[in-house]
Amino acid sequence: MNPTRDRAWDTLTRYTKSESLLRHALAVEASTRFYARKFEEDEELWGVAALLHDFEYEIHPTLDKHPQDGAPILREEGYPEEVVETVLSHAEHLALPRDTLLKKTLFACDELSGFVHACGLVRPTGLEGLEPKSVKKKLKQPSFAAGVHRDEVYAGAEGLGLELDDHIRNVVEAMQPIAPELGLRTADSAA
Numbered sequence: 001m002n003p004t005r006d007r008a009w010d011t012l013t014r015y016t017k018s019e020s021l022l023r024h025a026l027a028v029e030a031s032t033r034f035y036a037r038k039f040e041e042d043e044e045l046w047g048v049a050a051l052l053h054d055f056e057y058e059i060h061p062t063l064d065k066h067p068q069d070g071a072p073i074l075r076e077e078g079y080p081e082e083v084v085e086t087v088l089s090h091a092e093h094l095a096l097p098r099d100t101l102l103k104k105t106l107f108a109c110d111e112l113s114g115f116v117h118a119c120g121l122v123r124p125t126g127l128e129g130l131e132p133k134s135v136k137k138k139l140k141q142p143s144f145a146a147g148v149h150r151d152e153v154y155a156g157a158e159g160l161g162l163e164l165d166d167h168i169r170n171v172v173e174a175m176q177p178i179a180p181e182l183g184l185r186t187a188d189s190a191a
């Protein structure tokens with residue numbers, strides 16, 4: 001099958017109803033697609049892997065099932081092995097090698113997109129004007145977005161060979177165009 005965005009969206013929304021999980025998928029997709037363009041890679045395929053990385057979290061919310069029990073479902077639906085393996089590789093507990101640029105990128109975008117999203121939600125102008133400095137300050141506050149694994153944020157940037165500031169700037173820029181879909185205010189909506 002041709003792993004298009006439409007197919008991935010269809011799969012995702014069959015398994016995921018929660019708005020916050022759908023927003024997470026969209027945020028990670030936007031960040032991963034941003035890097036696909038930057039690295040001149042296959043944006044559609046990268047976006048598909050990102051959209052699907054947590055597609056079955058709602059039915060498999062524990063680490064003994066997620067994401068490994070999602071893999072047979074993706075294979076059954078006909079997704080190429082590159083997508084299946086990339087999805088599996090985002091999970092730290094599976095300790096799979098991140099041996100492609102796509103795997104490194106998905107891992108780097110997963111936790112940071114969630115964290116940037118959380119930063120945007122508490123600002124009157126959402127992501128607009130959100131600087132790496134203030135994101136990094138919040139990373140040092142353990143109580144803020146406590147579910148985000150800081151070590152994975154740092155390891156993700158390092159895996160891509162990026163300074164954390166640059167990675168944050170990229171993810172903020174990537175998510176900005178879909179701010180309304182992510183439930184984030186914009187300067188316009190705040191006015």
Ligand SMILES: [Fe+2]
Binds near residue numbers: 053054066067090091
């Ligand atoms: Fe996950």
Ligand SMILES: [Fe+2]
Binds near residue numbers: 024028053054110111
């Ligand atoms: Fe995720």
